[in-house]
Amino acid sequence: xxxxxxxxxxxxxxxxxxxxxxxxxxxxxxxxxxxxxxxxxxxxxxxxxxxxxxxxxxxxxxxxxxxxxxxxxxxxxxxxxxxxxxxxxxxxxxxxxxxxxxxxxxxxxxxxxxxxxxxxxxxxxxxxxxxxxxxxxxxxxxxxxxxxxxxxxxxxxxxxxxxxxxxxxxxxxxxxxxxxxxxxxxxxxxxxxxxxxxxxxxxxxxxxxxxxxxxxxxxxxxxxxxxxxxxxxxxxxxxxxxxxxxxxxxxxxxxxxxxxxxxxxxxxxxxxxxxxxxxxxxxxxxxxxxxxxxxxxxxxxxxxxxxxxxxxxxxxxxxxxxxxxxxxxxxxxxxxx
Numbered sequence: 001x002x003x004x005x006x007x008x009x010x011x012x013x014x015x016x017x018x019x020x021x022x023x024x025x026x027x028x029x030x031x032x033x034x035x036x037x038x039x040x041x042x043x044x045x046x047x048x049x050x051x052x053x054x055x056x057x058x059x060x061x062x063x064x065x066x067x068x069x070x071x072x073x074x075x076x077x078x079x080x081x082x083x084x085x086x087x088x089x090x091x092x093x094x095x096x097x098x099x100x101x102x103x104x105x106x107x108x109x110x111x112x113x114x115x116x117x118x119x120x121x122x123x124x125x126x127x128x129x130x131x132x133x134x135x136x137x138x139x140x141x142x143x144x145x146x147x148x149x150x151x152x153x154x155x156x157x158x159x160x161x162x163x164x165x166x167x168x169x170x171x172x173x174x175x176x177x178x179x180x181x182x183x184x185x186x187x188x189x190x191x192x193x194x195x196x197x198x199x200x201x202x203x204x205x206x207x208x209x210x211x212x213x214x215x216x217x218x219x220x221x222x223x224x225x226x227x228x229x230x231x232x233x234x235x236x237x238x239x240x241x242x243x244x245x246x247x248x249x250x251x252x253x254x255x256x257x258x259x260x261x262x263x264x265x266x267x268x269x270x271x272x273x274x275x276x277x278x279x280x281x282x283x284x285x286x287x288x289x290x291x292x293x294x295x296x297x298x299x300x301x302x303x304x305x306x307x308x309x310x311x312x313x314x315x316x317x318x319x320x321x322x323x324x325x326x327x328x329x330x331x332x333x334x335x336x337x
Contacts, residue, residue, distance in 0.1 A: 006045055014049050020087075020149045022121060029123055032140045047140060053147040055272075057089075058259055061167035063157045063193065064177030069203045070156050071110040073177060073242040078114045080248050081152055089121045089145035090114070091138055092156040121150060139170050139279055168196040169275055172268060173258055175199045178219065180211035194219075195226055197235050198258055201251060206241035213239065232265045233258060298323055 006014065013031075016024025032043040062070055071092070078088045090111070114120045123141060142153050157167045168174040176197035194200070200219055205212035216237045228234050236254055240247040262268040292298055305319040 006049055007042070010042055010046055010049075014046055017050060017144060017148050018053055025121060025144060025148045026123070028144050029125075029137075029141045032144070033125065033137045043140070047143060050144065050147040054143045055146060057142075057146045057151050057153045058173070058255075059142060059153045059155070059171040060255065061155045061157065061171035061174045062177065063167055063175070064203075065179070068177045068179050069242055070177060073201075073203055073240075074154055074156055075111040075114045076242040076245050076248050077252065078111070078120055078154070079117075080245070080252065082114075082117055082119045086152050087119045087121075087150045088114075088152045088154065089142075089148075089150035090123070090154045090156065091141050091145070092122060092124045093138065121145065121148070142170065169278055172262070172271070173198045173255055175201060175255075178202045178215060179204060180208050180215045194222065196229070198229075198233065199251070199254055200235060200237045202237070202239045203242055205239040206244050206246060209239075230262065230265075230267055232261045232267060297326055301326065 013024055013028055017028050028046060031039055031046065034040065034043070062074055064070055074090055074092075078090065081088050092111075111122055115122050123145075125138070125141070138155060142155065145153050153171075155167055155171055174196055176193060176199070178200060180202055200216075200223070202212045202216050202219075216239050219237045223235055223237065238247065238251055238254060240251055242248065259268070262271070293302070301323060305314070305322060308314045309316050309319050
């Protein structure tokens with residue numbers, strides 16, 4: 001990487017983020033979300049400058065199917081945390097349309113009480129087709145929020161199925177929200193996301209307490225059949241009502257117990273190291289793909305080979321091999337500056 005330096009404007013932006021200025025934080029996140037190459041370069045330098053101010057927050061991922069009450073749960077939790085003296089940042093990801101690419105970005109309006117608090121920062125972002133139910137730049141946005149002094153970072157995912165488990169790879173504590181009457185224990189085992197959950201919560205328990213207790217019991221049985229990801233933590237199953245603020249304090253106490261257990265065992269630090277390395281390789285993979293497609297030889301051959309694959313004139317494997325092995329290999333002239 002070339003020796004890029006912060007401009008005067010970016011110095012002021014970094015200082016504003018460190019001071020916890022909401023406008024500066026919002027502007028910095030907009031910068032990292034930009035697809036313009038010059039903005040991406042500035043964003044990398046800005047993040048490097050702010051990196052010493054990151055890493056102290058508790059990162060919590062919240063996932064669950066649409067309708068489980070994620071936004072209501074997060075608002076109830078956020079208000080409770082603020083009352084305890086915390087500063088809370090919420091990175092809420094809205095699904096983008098596969099047709100128009102647009103996104104409603106309505107999470108901020110669904111958290112109307114939390115959005116009015118100075119101790120909270122809510123940033124809705126479109127998923128833009130990213131796998132894992134999180135926006136492409138969620139990790140960088142999380143670092144910026146930490147640099148701004150928010151000590152609890154909550155990432156709300158789209159909640160579209162098993163592909164959204166990417167959030168577990170960027171947070172400290174992965175929370176799965178469930179609905180009562182959502183299925184039996186065999187169905188629970190089938191959901192790969194359950195294996196990644198650090199805490200399972202049945203929300204809306206006030207609507208049908210019997211069903212909530214039954215669902216929680218079935219989930220405990222399902223979890224007992226799975227090998228826990230940590231020798232120091234067995235994922236608990238809780239029942240709450242975010243709307244009526246019932247048992248939300250119990251949930252946070254459990255989350256704090258998880259953080260303490262994982263910190264004392266050294267697993268939390270190790271987990272973050274693995275996440276950083278995985279993040280690096282993900283960026284390498286996406287960067288190589290983008291650079292490959294920009295190579296003149298690939299750009300020339302790709303349309304014809306794509307048509308041939310669609311027409312059944314060649315196999316995808318053969319087409320890929322031709323692109324990768326063609327004279328003047330696309331990777332031969334890659335420059336990493």
